[in-house]
Amino acid sequence: MVNTKPQEFSAEEINLADIAKALSHPARIKILKILSAKNVCMCGDIVELLPLAQATVSQHLKKLKRVGLIVGEIDGPKVCYCVNTQTMEKAKESLTKLFKKVCC
């Protein structure tokens, strides 16, 4: 009798799940839209546009940063956030690949 149960998931599956997790809250979806619309944006500007406290927005930004979907550059006391187009492209490709495999 052979053990067919695999030990873990593939790096690709884990990576795609991480991307999806970063996109799994409306606030983070909206943050990406805001950043792309303004091209570059201070944290404070984002807080103004979301129904959330500054600390909470900062946490959401951290999660988007962690997977590389956005980048924050320090500019004096402020921080300029912007979309990381390269990572975003990769994310899009990974998802497109999944959809192609799964249905379309």
Place this chain on the structure above:
Amino acid sequence: MVNTKPQEFSAEEINLADIAKALSHPARIKILKILSAKNVCMCGDIVELLPLAQATVSQHLKKLKRVGLIVGEIDGPKVCYCVNTQTMEKAKESLTKLFKKVCC
């Protein structure tokens, strides 16, 4: 002075976040791949292919069902799961729309 802080998120943002949440675990990514490869599949078959207990796999299936990405049809004591291509297409379109807006 005007209050610029919105009260909540849009239905579209919430919906997209829900889809992303359903895809936010490697097991669920893999389940979708398995189902599409076999076209139709029993729960037990999926359990064999994942490094998880039956109860855990059942929970993951439930989450995919909840957002409509898969459908389970009862067949005697078994349940035949398959990808819901329609919902999958919609999910793909929603994500594509986001990526188009945000970067690509």
Place this chain on the structure above:
DNA sequence: CTTATTTATCGTATATCTACGATGAACGAT
């Protein structure tokens, strides 16, 4: 009817997520 098979659900433990106020750290301006 009893038994075996298949799957969902329950109960439970641990971890992560989400949200906020308070505080700290970094910087520019005075």
Place this chain on the structure above:
DNA sequence: ATCGTTCATCGTAGATATACGATAAATAAG
């Protein structure tokens, strides 16, 4: 040096996610 601005982090509370064994429910087969 002090103050105001901006943002991250800490501490905390409650909710949700993840995993499993045990059990229940439904059906097919004997």
